[in-house]
Amino acid sequence: MTSPPLSVVSLSGGLDSCVAAAVARNEGFDLALLHADYGQLTENRERRAFNAIADFYGAGRRLVVPFPGIRAMGGSALTDPGIPLPEGDLEREGVPVSYVPFRNGQLLATAAGWAEVLGATAIHVGFVEEDSSGYPDCREVFLRAFEAAANLGTRPGTRLAFHAPLIHLRKSAIVRLGADLGAPLHLTWSCYQGEEEACGRCDSCLLRLRGFQEAGVPDPIPYAHIPPELRP
Amino acid sequence: MTSPPLSVVSLSGGLDSCVAAAVARNEGFDLALLHADYGQLTENRERRAFNAIADFYGAGRRLVVPFPGIRAMGGSALTDPGIPLPEGDLEREGVPVSYVPFRNGQLLATAAGWAEVLGATAIHVGFVEEDSSGYPDCREVFLRAFEAAANLGTRPGTRLAFHAPLIHLRKSAIVRLGADLGAPLHLTWSCYQGEEEACGRCDSCLLRLRGFQEAGVPDPIPYAHIPPELRP
Numbered sequence: 001m002t003s004p005p006l007s008v009v010s011l012s013g014g015l016d017s018c019v020a021a022a023v024a025r026n027e028g029f030d031l032a033l034l035h036a037d038y039g040q041l042t043e044n045r046e047r048r049a050f051n052a053i054a055d056f057y058g059a060g061r062r063l064v065v066p067f068p069g070i071r072a073m074g075g076s077a078l079t080d081p082g083i084p085l086p087e088g089d090l091e092r093e094g095v096p097v098s099y100v101p102f103r104n105g106q107l108l109a110t111a112a113g114w115a116e117v118l119g120a121t122a123i124h125v126g127f128v129e130e131d132s133s134g135y136p137d138c139r140e141v142f143l144r145a146f147e148a149a150a151n152l153g154t155r156p157g158t159r160l161a162f163h164a165p166l167i168h169l170r171k172s173a174i175v176r177l178g179a180d181l182g183a184p185l186h187l188t189w190s191c192y193q194g195e196e197e198a199c200g201r202c203d204s205c206l207l208r209l210r211g212f213q214e215a216g217v218p219d220p221i222p223y224a225h226i227p228p229e230l231r232p
Numbered sequence: 233m234t235s236p237p238l239s240v241v242s243l244s245g246g247l248d249s250c251v252a253a254a255v256a257r258n259e260g261f262d263l264a265l266l267h268a269d270y271g272q273l274t275e276n277r278e279r280r281a282f283n284a285i286a287d288f289y290g291a292g293r294r295l296v297v298p299f300p301g302i303r304a305m306g307g308s309a310l311t312d313p314g315i316p317l318p319e320g321d322l323e324r325e326g327v328p329v330s331y332v333p334f335r336n337g338q339l340l341a342t343a344a345g346w347a348e349v350l351g352a353t354a355i356h357v358g359f360v361e362e363d364s365s366g367y368p369d370c371r372e373v374f375l376r377a378f379e380a381a382a383n384l385g386t387r388p389g390t391r392l393a394f395h396a397p398l399i400h401l402r403k404s405a406i407v408r409l410g411a412d413l414g415a416p417l418h419l420t421w422s423c424y425q426g427e428e429e430a431c432g433r434c435d436s437c438l439l440r441l442r443g444f445q446e447a448g449v450p451d452p453i454p455y456a457h458i459p460p461e462l463r464p
Binding site: 153 | 298299304306333340348349369371373374377378380385387
């Protein structure tokens, strides 16, 4: 009996990465779950979601990695309380102030190192290029370039396939996919501001609420506020 | 008056990265110096070397970044006291046990993020492909692939040129180049084991000693032991 193939899944605790984990499991992978603590303001809440999702999937291999350098270098509203988080405008152009410089590059590099140590053959991430971010490091063209670099920069014999199953999905399709795969959406956390109740005002909440609304799926987490036009 | 261009230099405190910093300075760059603390056994000594070299160059921008994930994921004799460091054989084949899984990938990702925050246009590293390592993440083919990924994964307008001026040099040529550029070789530290005196037995010491010997330059740091065939 051979063991199933192993994938390192980058799991923030948010909706997208939870659905990416569900996809990896559905594809037959054992899951090694990696969580990045880069000093984001809601890290405690995200880590709670990470552990709850990891428990749900019975994942024994978990690695919570602090990235103190990300906070130290600054440059993002997610890690610097002095940069205000914007509210309520999904139509803004350009790279948002919540962008953390090359965060996904730093995260993927760690995932690749851990995958090499574990002998994993895949890395799954919940990157979404389409309707959500404007982050340069969520784009498929970047992911493919990084995949090439990671395979050149690891031991001969390491073969890492990078999977980003959501990258061209709209949020509503991600919600539907997660619901179809039985992903524990009730354990996920997306809000950039709240810890007990999601704020319902930050970009991340608005995107999530719109996704659930368009999918016709009730969002199972508590909100302090839901804009009238995004109510189910 | 325009300011000089800025380069993020990855500076371990060893010989190679010190010479890479000297090259960057010689090319007219201001230096932003990045040091990785990944739990290597000789980190205290390396950090001392880093700060001494940074003082020598009067570099105000310094970032010491802990990488706790690298130690946590294990897999290297440099970070795991349970894996013995080999002594005295530079002719070994394959990837050495001192290889830290995808360390340079993790380091370059951090350098790219910091460069993006600072608006730097270059990254200098002391990678050496030729006679030293067998590390897959020291090869030029990897560096070029990573450079492509980093430019795709950072803000539009970010243009990062990755410089590895030593990558095809033998150690003796690196020593000569450093001496020619007035690099503070007396402040560098290469030993994987010692802190007050270099051991003169680990791979890193042997390579360094052979390099100085072939270059005909006296190695200015103290050794506990120098193999007879490597004495100046």
